[in-house]
Amino acid sequence: MPFPFHLSPEETLRELTELNRKVATGIDNLSRLREEDLQVGVTPKEEVYREDNVVLYRYTPMVERPFPIPVLIVYALVNRPYMVDLQEDRSLVRNLLRLGIDVYLIDWGYPSRGDCWLTLDDYINGYLNNCVDAVRGRNGLDRINLLGICQGGTFSLCYTALYQEKVKNLITMVAPVDFHVKDGLLNLWVGCGPGSQGMDVDLMVNALGNIPGEFMNFGFLLMKPFELGLRKYLDLIEILDDDKKLLNFLRMEKWIFDSPDQAGEAYRQFMKDFYQGNKLIKGEVKIGGKPVDLREVRVPVLNVYAEQDHLVPPASSVALVRYIGSADYTVKAFPVGHIGMYVSGKVQQDLPPTIANWLKERA
């Protein structure tokens, strides 16, 4: 058997020296970048409603006569919503606008310690409902379209079950529904894994108040520690001299580490009822005392998921069909991971027309 390495000393040294050179050049390139080079969420928009930390934006339409029923994007509380408009050529929002969709977006803001008492009731019956009313009011409509992403998809499902009369069509994107699908490491860690020996959410919220964004982020990165902590930066070394790719990387990096704290009480209920109790599919979730029955979701539903999603396993999303009352259900898969849904060039070619066409067929 031959020796497993065929690394000549000269070649190894050459590779290492090259590694050094690239890192040093790259850091030099990085140091020349300024804040304006790293702008995110640049598609023009106006603030149309504000309540506490929450801001509702309307994006400036890009066609003369946009589709009359607007779409309200409901993002997760975890991470920032500008992921849907990361940069000009990687923007779900911009692509929807180009296709004539009138787009609104909720920015949940950064909860401070003073917001630690906010509950899911405040988020869903309060802020979300008020934003829906604001969009309905501005457009003189009974019903609008909802596009809920990730945790925002779960919120949108709860909202639609409670306020069917205000929702025309519902799109859920990489949204967790069955939280006890064991494919997902996140589900195992905080939900269905160690049972009674598991994470004590009450203790955590009592001790911390709000759950720090850094804590959440650390958990997400720990799911793929060497891919996300090492290989990603090794790959970065190879693109450090390519300005366009470097800026793409940095904008993404900015988003990944821009993690708001989670309001303690809302986190407590979401973790206990959804992740640990899996109560959404059992019909046992109550938001502000109102029971959430997914069978009440009878509007048309488009469920979009990522086939390689390591955060929200596909099985968790596609379970939706078993629990909703809608007779008009469409499911669409994309061959990417959770983040790829927003930034993959291929997905951005296919996803916006999928959404736009599906909505227009149900005007």
Place this chain on the structure above:
Amino acid sequence: MREEDTMRLSEQAEDLAKAWTEAQKKMWESWFDLIRASPVSTALSPPAADQWRELALQGLKSWTADSEQVVKDVAERLVTTQDVVMRFLDLSISAWKAMAPQIESGEDWYTCVTKYADHLRQQLLQFPQDATQVAQDTDELQRLYLEEWQKLVQPWAESLRRVPWQVGQAATGDGSAGIKLTNLYWDAYERTFGRLLESPSLGHTRELTQDLLKGFDAWVESRRAILEYQSGLAEAWAQALEQFVRKLVSLAEKGETIQSLAQLLNLWIDVIEGVFTTRFRSEDYLQKQSRLVNTVMAYRLIERDIVEAFLKTSHLPSRSELDEAYRRIYELRREVKELKKSLRDLKAELSDQPKQGGPVVPFNGPTPGDHGQGQTHN
């Protein structure tokens, strides 16, 4: 295995080790040449290998001083990556150097790999084991616990030192014996001199002593949980190395050898990610991780009680008091929103606007900055 093969193997491992030593030296030299050539000149001389990263980071801070935070973070992660690459190569080459003589002496690859992985496992587990031994030594733990508190409550350090500790005895059992003992002590103390004391700093109280004792127990629990967690990860590292070497050998047996550093690194990442992912899904890991989080949080709660006792004596607001104030503000805010909604509904009714059924009343406000006016929930 033929003799010429084993000789070649040994020589190659030795050559690789020598080349690696030389490469490391050149690495540092070239890195510091690059740093010196950067816009931020440094007066650093090439350091010893284990110091290089720290110095590189110092240079890096100046280099990216005016950059946005994300740039600073990414630059630091790049240097960390470079460091990891070097450490990984160091580990790999050490492994081969250690195994080559055994293979020469006639042992088969897999036995050698297993032995080396065991050796590494023992080394990796040494720290948690040593620390666990410390965890059995109550006096040492008590000293560490006090050190931690003295850092945290520096302004009150003198008061803390004057607390008559019974922690040693308490920590050997469940703590209740110690609490009883100190209660007896405090009862006597308070009946006599205690009531007469007017301490400008912290007066000793039974509650504080109890909190400190509870804190000690919780602190010990959290340290133990951290060590158990670290042991679990150390085990995963050892498994990863074992699997990595096995993978290399199995590739070599198929006639596929590693031709470049990049190839070697990518293989390593594939293997270690797989091992850790499996580990992260195991029942043992799930329990250790949960216990780690739960014990640290339990300690943090008691820590807060103790800090609040100190704050109280200095007439400063505590976390709990602030949270209570926040809760009242939050409740009032909700109440105001409800009242505004009622008022708006009432006005709509009075102006004879349709309130329910039919089309939705067009909602023209609120305007930006109009914090929830007319928009609320029940």
